Amino acid sequence: MALLRVEDLHKRYGHEEVLKGVSLTLAAGETKVVIGPSGTGKSTLLRCINRLTEPDRGRVWLGDLEVTARRADLNKIRAQIGFVFQDFNLFTHLTALDNVRLGLLKVRGMGRREATERAMAELERVGLKAKASAYPAQLSGGQQQRVSIARALAMDPKLMLFDEPTSALDPELIGEVLAVMIQLAKEGMTMIVVTHEMGFARSVADEIVFMEGGVIVEQGPPEVLFRSPKVPRTGEFLRKISELYGEAG
Amino acid sequence: MDLGVWAQVGSYLPVLLQGLLVNVELLLGLLALGFAIGVVAALLEVYAPRPLGFLASAYTWFFRGVPEIVLLFLFYFGLPQIGLRLSAFLAAVLALGFRSSAYQAQIFRGALLSIPTGQMMAARALGLSRLGAIRHIVLPQALRLSLAGWSNEFSSVLKDTTLAWGIGVVEVMRQATYIRARNFTLTLPIYLTVAFLFLVLTYAGNFAIGMAEKRLRIPGLEGRG
Numbered sequence: 001m002a003l004l005r006v007e008d009l010h011k012r013y014g015h016e017e018v019l020k021g022v023s024l025t026l027a028a029g030e031t032k033v034v035i036g037p038s039g040t041g042k043s044t045l046l047r048c049i050n051r052l053t054e055p056d057r058g059r060v061w062l063g064d065l066e067v068t069a070r071r072a073d074l075n076k077i078r079a080q081i082g083f084v085f086q087d088f089n090l091f092t093h094l095t096a097l098d099n100v101r102l103g104l105l106k107v108r109g110m111g112r113r114e115a116t117e118r119a120m121a122e123l124e125r126v127g128l129k130a131k132a133s134a135y136p137a138q139l140s141g142g143q144q145q146r147v148s149i150a151r152a153l154a155m156d157p158k159l160m161l162f163d164e165p166t167s168a169l170d171p172e173l174i175g176e177v178l179a180v181m182i183q184l185a186k187e188g189m190t191m192i193v194v195t196h197e198m199g200f201a202r203s204v205a206d207e208i209v210f211m212e213g214g215v216i217v218e219q220g221p222p223e224v225l226f227r228s229p230k231v232p233r234t235g236e237f238l239r240k241i242s243e244l245y246g247e248a249g
Numbered sequence: 250m251d252l253g254v255w256a257q258v259g260s261y262l263p264v265l266l267q268g269l270l271v272n273v274e275l276l277l278g279l280l281a282l283g284f285a286i287g288v289v290a291a292l293l294e295v296y297a298p299r300p301l302g303f304l305a306s307a308y309t310w311f312f313r314g315v316p317e318i319v320l321l322f323l324f325y326f327g328l329p330q331i332g333l334r335l336s337a338f339l340a341a342v343l344a345l346g347f348r349s350s351a352y353q354a355q356i357f358r359g360a361l362l363s364i365p366t367g368q369m370m371a372a373r374a375l376g377l378s379r380l381g382a383i384r385h386i387v388l389p390q391a392l393r394l395s396l397a398g399w400s401n402e403f404s405s406v407l408k409d410t411t412l413a414w415g416i417g418v419v420e421v422m423r424q425a426t427y428i429r430a431r432n433f434t435l436t437l438p439i440y441l442t443v444a445f446l447f448l449v450l451t452y453a454g455n456f457a458i459g460m461a462e463k464r465l466r467i468p469g470l471e472g473r474g
Contacts, residue, residue, distance in 0.1 A: 052370055079376030089371035093390045093467050103375040106385055137469030148371075155375065 001063065003028040003190050004159055009048050009058035011041070018044045019055070020214035026159070029188040032219075033201040035241065036211035042194040043086075045211070046161045049192075050081045062158065079107050082152030082160040087168050088144040090136040096123060096147045097132040100154050108155065122150040126180050142173030146180055153184075160184065160191040167196070198242045202226065210234045258438045261428050265439075268424030269446055275341055275410040275420065280403065282346030287353030288388075294354065295361045296383065305354070312351035317412050320344040325416040341413035349406050356398035360391035393465050400458040404451050421446065 004026040011019040018041040026032055034042050047053035049060055051067060051074055060067040067077050090099050100122050104115035123129045126146040136144055145165055152160060162181065166174040178200050185191065185204040195201065201208055202222045209219040210231075218225065218234045229235040293305035312320070325340035335343065364387050372382035414422040425439045 050374060052374060075376045075378055077376075078374055081374075083371075083374035085367060085371060085374075087367060089365075089367035091368060091371070091386050091390075092470065093386075093393065102385065103377070106381055107376040135468045135470070137467065139469075151375070 002026060002061075003030075003063060004049070004192075005059075005061040006045075006049065007059045007061075009045065009060070010056045011044050011048060011053065012056055018214055019048065019058075021058070022211070022214070022216055023058075024209065024216065024219070026190055026192065028158075028190050030190055030206045031185045031204050032192050032207050032209055033205035033222075034192060034194045034209045034211060035196065035198075035201065035237070036217075037237070040212045041214045042211055043163050046083070046163050046192065046194060049161060050078050050083060052078075052083070075107070079103065079155050080158045082149075082155060082157035084145070084148055084152055084160065084162045084165045086164040088136070088141070088148045090144050090148055090151070092136050095133050095135055096128060096139070096150075099136070099147055100151045103151065103155050119150075119154055122154045123147070125153065126150045127176075140173060141169045142176045145169065145177045149177075149180055149184075158190065160189055162191065162193040162195070164194050164196075196241055196245050198238070198245055210237060212237070254434065254438055257432070257435060258442055261435075261439070262442075264424050264428065265421055265442060265446065268419065268421035269450075271338075271418065271420040272407075272410040272413075273450075275338070275345070275413055275418070276407055278342040279346035279349050279406060279410070282342060283349030283353045283402075283406070286347070286350035288357055290350060290354035291357035291361055292383065292388075294358050296379070309351040309354045312348045313355075315348075317345060317348055317409055318415055320348055321412060321416050337413070337416045337418045340416060341410075341418050345406060345409055345412070348409075349402060352402050352405075353399070356395050356402065357391060359398070360394040361387060363394060364390050393467070396458060396462045396465070400455050400462075403454050403458060407451060407454060408447060 002025040004024075006022060006024050009019050009022045010017070022041070022045055024032070034045070036042055044053055048055040048058075049067070051060075055068065058068070062077060062080065065077065066072060067074075090096075091102065094102065097116070097119055100119035101115045104110040104118055105112065108115075110118070120129060120132060123132055126149055128143060128146055128150070131139060131143060131147075136147070139147065149165075165181070166177050169177065174197070178197060181191075181193065182200065182204050193200070193205075205222050207219055208222050208225045210217045210225070212233065218229060218231045225234060226238060229238070290305040290309060293301050294309075295302075297305070315323075321341060321344045324335060324344040325337055328335060328340070368386050368390065369382050372386045373379070377385065410420060411422045413420055414426075417423070421443055425443050428439050429436050
């Protein structure tokens with residue numbers, strides 16, 4: 001059974017229909033990279049999956065749990081879906097350790113010692129054990145994003161959603177964040193990544209999803225999409241974005 | 250004014266300080282009440298559905314718009330007419346406390362609104378409830394931001410405690426006035442002494458708040474609480 005099923009999602013902001021019926025499925029361990037021009041609903045799609053944004057129409061299942069069900073326990077569902085934001089959104093008044101530990105203590109109800117051990121292990125996984133007592137404002141953008149990934153991972157998510165995780169970073173800091181994400185994909189994490197990093201897409205994506213105008217234009221394995229896209233527009237966009245962002249990462 | 254006058258003032262100092270202690274008690278009572286109601290009113294104004302938010306706004310509008318002395322008279326002389334008899338001290342704490350809560354609510358409301366929405370979103374994405382996100386993420390940040398504005402409110406209500414004189418609370422101004430009634434030559438020195446005592450209190454209070462602000466400052470964040 002698919003780990004994530006998204007069926008016919010629609011979302012409208014005022015007059016603008018941002019999502020015009022998006023469907024996709026994700027098998028456990030699969031990585032999908034979503035690309036497309038800005039303003040085409042990629043972020044909205046991610047936010048509709050854990051209902052940070054309420055979709056107007058359509059359904060979402062996480063395993064056999066319907067996320068969009070009227071009586072769905074949203075807090076419980078969200079605790080199983082890691083979300084990484086473009087601008088990190090670390091809690092500014094908490095240290096790196098407390099950022100990672102908070103969900104364990106307050107959502108999962110874990111004991112303090114166990115939560116601390118788990119949080120430290122997650123910080124170590126992203127290479128930031130030494131920064132456990134630093135506050136977000138004392139960390140570089142790349143470090144902040146790695147802490148935010150650790151914060152999400154600590155919850156043992158079934159699925160990770162990355163919303164342009166490197167777009168707010170200086171070029172020299174992008175690599176360290178991508179390295180963490182590549183490692184995650186290798187370890188078999190199920191993830192959807194919205195990004196412009198084509199090198200990353202090529203090397204770790206099982207499938208690339210090209211979105212434009214609120215719909216999925218085309219999706220398929222990277223080698224197919226890069227070499228012989230069915231829709232001319234896909235090839236055009238891929239060429240442009242590869243020129244612009246290079247193949248680094 | 251010769252030195253003898255000041256010696257006499259000195260002999261009255263214990264009485265004055267006794268009165269000042271009542272001002273400090275009033276201050277602590279009204280600040281605590283104002284803080285508790287102020288935080289709740291601000292949270293309602295920012296997060297609650299319309300009717301509750303409107304109620305909170307109406308509350309702050311009333312207590313910000315009516316002069317303190319009128320509130321004092323309403324609570325002490327007015328309420329007994331509907332069967333609610335309060336001691337002068339309690340009436341002063343309530344009247345000044347409600348008034349302060351309206352101002353404190355404004356301070357907290359501004360601070361709550363200045364916390365980036367991403368903080369709430371990240372908390373919800375982790376699986377925290379809305380209330381949990383407010384309690385663990387938004388409020389701790391907002392209260393830090395509020396300290397500067399709060400120190401202003403502290404200075405202001407500290408001085409307002411002397412208004413309790415108007416409903417017969419035996420605080421420092423009333424003590425000073427008793428002394429003056431007995432000895433008119435002390436009029437100027439006695440009120441100068443009261444003024445001095447308040448300057449000291451204001452300084453000490455703001456110093457303590459400044460220390461708290463420094464201790465609670467988030468490392469790496471410049472110019473924020």
